[in-house]
Amino acid sequence: MSVNDNGTLVKVDAATKYFKRGSEEIHVLEKLDMQVPEGEFLALMGPSGSGKSTLLNLIGGLDRPTSGSVTVAGERIDRLSRQKLAAWRARHVGLVFQFYNLLPVLTAERNVELPLLLTHLSRAERKKHVDAALDVVGLSHRKTHYPKTLSGGEQQRVGIARGIVSDPTLLLADEPTGDLDRKSGDEVLDLLKALNKDHNKTIIMVTHDPHAALRSTRTLYLNEGKLSTEPAE
Amino acid sequence: MFNWFSQIFALIQFNLRTIWQRKGSSAAALFGIAGVVAVLVGVLSIAQGFSAVMNASGKPDTALILRSGADTEMMSGLSRETTRIIADTEGIARSTEGALASAELFVIINLPKRSTGTDANVPLRGVEPMAFSVRSDVNIIQGRPFEWGRNEVIVGSGAVREFEGLELGGRIPVGKEEWTVVGIFEANGGISESEIWTDASVLQPAFRRGNSFQAVYVKIETPESFQDFKDRLTTDPRLNVKVIRQDDYYADQSTAITGLITGLGTLIAGLMGIGAVFGALNTMYSAVSSRTREIATLRALGFGNGPIVISVMVEALVLALIGGAIGAGLAYVAFDGFRAATMNWQSFSQVAFAFDVTPGLLVRGIFYAAIIGLVGGLFPAIRAARMPVAAALREG
Numbered sequence: 047m048s049v050n051d052n053g054t055l056v057k058v059d060a061a062t063k064y065f066k067r068g069s070e071e072i073h074v075l076e077k078l079d080m081q082v083p084e085g086e087f088l089a090l091m092g093p094s095g096s097g098k099s100t101l102l103n104l105i106g107g108l109d110r111p112t113s114g115s116v117t118v119a120g121e122r123i124d125r126l127s128r129q130k131l132a133a134w135r136a137r138h139v140g141l142v143f144q145f146y147n148l149l150p151v152l153t154a155e156r157n158v159e160l161p162l163l164l165t166h167l168s169r170a171e172r173k174k175h176v177d178a179a180l181d182v183v184g185l186s187h188r189k190t191h192y193p194k195t196l197s198g199g200e201q202q203r204v205g206i207a208r209g210i211v212s213d214p215t216l217l218l219a220d221e222p223t224g225d226l227d228r229k230s231g232d233e234v235l236d237l238l239k240a241l242n243k244d245h246n247k248t249i250i251m252v253t254h255d256p257h258a259a260l261r262s263t264r265t266l267y268l269n270e271g272k273l274s275t276e277p278a279e
Numbered sequence: 280m281f282n283w284f285s286q287i288f289a290l291i292q293f294n295l296r297t298i299w300q301r302k303g304s305s306a307a308a309l310f311g312i313a314g315v316v317a318v319l320v321g322v323l324s325i326a327q328g329f330s331a332v333m334n335a336s337g338k339p340d341t342a343l344i345l346r347s348g349a350d351t352e353m354m355s356g357l358s359r360e361t362t363r364i365i366a367d368t369e370g371i372a373r374s375t376e377g378a379l380a381s382a383e384l385f386v387i388i389n390l391p392k393r394s395t396g397t398d399a400n401v402p403l404r405g406v407e408p409m410a411f412s413v414r415s416d417v418n419i420i421q422g423r424p425f426e427w428g429r430n431e432v433i434v435g436s437g438a439v440r441e442f443e444g445l446e447l448g449g450r451i452p453v454g455k456e457e458w459t460v461v462g463i464f465e466a467n468g469g470i471s472e473s474e475i476w477t478d479a480s481v482l483q484p485a486f487r488r489g490n491s492f493q494a495v496y497v498k499i500e501t502p503e504s505f506q507d508f509k510d511r512l513t514t515d516p517r518l519n520v521k522v523i524r525q526d527d528y529y530a531d532q533s534t535a536i537t538g539l540i541t542g543l544g545t546l547i548a549g550l551m552g553i554g555a556v557f558g559a560l561n562t563m564y565s566a567v568s569s570r571t572r573e574i575a576t577l578r579a580l581g582f583g584n585g586p587i588v589i590s591v592m593v594e595a596l597v598l599a600l601i602g603g604a605i606g607a608g609l610a611y612v613a614f615d616g617f618r619a620a621t622m623n624w625q626s627f628s629q630v631a632f633a634f635d636v637t638p639g640l641l642v643r644g645i646f647y648a649a650i651i652g653l654v655g656g657l658f659p660a661i662r663a664a665r666m667p668v669a670a671a672l673r674e675g
């Protein structure tokens with residue numbers, strides 16, 4: 047992957063995001079700047095409605111800024127067409143959701159395999175990657191289980207396996223522990239921490255939980271459309 | 280796109296499994312489509328059965344001769360003299376007993392229908408001895424042939440089924456007398472099976488026809504010699520007749536009614552089909568919206584629009600095909616072989632026939648269901664593909 051000189055993987059430049067709701071315009075992000083170096087485990091905090099998910103969506107290519115630019119691994123993604131963006135996501139982004147977003151009718155291994163269906167990999171190669179990813183999250187023994195037979199923590203670990211199976215440039219997690227009890231949440235955080243430390247994954251995690259933010263290498267606070275290193279009063 | 284088929288396969292599998300989770304709405308769409316297909320196949324099987332009778336009625340080597348200007352036997356009239364000249368014309372097949380020609384009389388009598396008890400028209404045909412050689416497919420299955428010169432009749436099996444009092448030994452009112460049913464015949468499913476036959480020379484005085492007839496049925500030497508035979512008759516200065524191949528004659532009679540039935544059936548099925556499209560639309564819209572989050576997740580992971588559209592369409596198609604198969608099966612069980620009679624408008628008499636649900640009709644019905652499914656699935660599929668990913672993820 048191409049990273050610029052100072053090792054910056056994600057660069058957000060003067061990004062502004064408005065939403066239109068009826069005649070009303072909601073200003074969520076105002077000329078926001080942000081840089082994430084490769085290998086960082088960044089925690090993003092801030093009050094509800096402050097735009098954390100919106101920012102994460104811009105970085106993950108799920109949405110485009112109203113103005114400003116988003117550069118990931120040297121590529122301007124804010125200019126890509128919807129179709130190109132979808133292909134870009136498949137190659138570069140792993141996503142972890144608050145509510146896991148597993149397909150209920152597919153087994154754990156088939157869920158994990160989904161992103162690989164968007165690659166050139168053969169069936170045998172896909173299986174190898176799926177097994178490796180499930181091994182990393184410690185769920186090799188639950189491969190053939192359906193999501194509803196797994197606990198919340200286990201489902202989220204399957205979700206993380208799906209997020210890393212295609213070895214993406216960037217792992218984005220929106221409140222990955224938001225729906226879990228403390229113990230399962232800690233397991234998930236340990237896992238993310240290990241992915242960052244041992245596998246050198248760059249992770250951006252949105253969280254409400256200061257305890258979760260402690261595992262990160264850096265924490266940023268979003269408030270009233272701006273980022274700061276200190277929580278707002 | 281890479282691994283396109285794996286993508287589509289995974290999505291289809293996902294979609295099809297969720298059909299079961301929406302049993303109610305899926306079943307509604309399914310039975311809507313089944314109903315349409317059953318009606319379509321049912322109605323078309325009527326036309327099919329009717330034209331099968333008509334097609335079985337005519338042979339290319341059999342011709343009938345009417346007075347020129349007459350389109351049907353009902354409207355025709357031929358003198359004894361004329362029928363003799365016709366029977367002596369060269370080109371008619373012969374047996375040891377002579378030319379295979381039968382001068383015939385065609386009248387209508389009223390008998391009560393079994394189904395309703397009300398009177399309807401039944402054709403009563405007076406024939407000459409050669410009639411059985413001209414129409415070699417007529418054969419007595421019960422009783423015996425009528426005796427020449429006596430007030431006896433034989434009855435086609437279709438007429439027996441449709442009308443009261445035509446069983447063996449039954450008596451039918453003809454003028455002031457009652458004639459006895461002495462035999463029942465089949466005619467290979469042809470229209471004769473809807474008729475009653477007797478001796479023409481007995482029928483003439485009963486209906487005060489003097490010595491006249493309405494048509495001459497002949498077997499020509501070969502189907503190919505028809506044109507020569509026809510030219511010979513139509514150019515004979517003593518005659519003023521028209522010559523029609525028997526199969527053309529019945530095909531003509533059936534096109535009007537089969538056209539009407541087919542048109543009506545298609546119209547009804549078309550209207551119902553529009554209803555079914557809306558049912559399918561509704562089902563597929565709710566299927567898509569109940570899956571907003573899953574579809575958004577797949578799109579977020581980078582799945583393209585193509586596989587998502589196709590998978591939704593396939594789901595609609597599968598629903599429609601199941602519905603279509605149920606409908607076609609229902610139509611087959613309910614209608615195939617179902618006996619009925621309808622008015623033959625050319626002779627204003629009843630033709631007995633059986634609904635005929637052919638494999639071709641079943642395929643047509645299922646094909647129609649598939650179209651309903653595809654139309655019903657298209658717009659929901661496009662909606663699924665158009666959903667903005669970020670907003671859809673929030674909704675879920």
Ligand SMILES: Nc1ncnc2c1ncn2[C@@H]1O[C@H](COP(=O)(O)OP(=O)(O)OP(=O)(O)O)[C@@H](O)[C@H]1O
Pocket residue numbers: 065066067072074092093094095096097098099100101669670673
């Ligand atoms: N697609 C959208 N259409 C309209 N408004 C939106 C949309 N997405 C987000 N918003 C609005 O933008 C603001 C920021 O939303 P966002 O989801 O980014 O907040 P958040 O910080 O993630 O909040 P939470 O902690 O509750 O998840 C909110 O006011 C939200 O209503």
Ligand SMILES: [Mg+2]
Pocket residue numbers: 098099100220
């Ligand atoms: Mg959020």
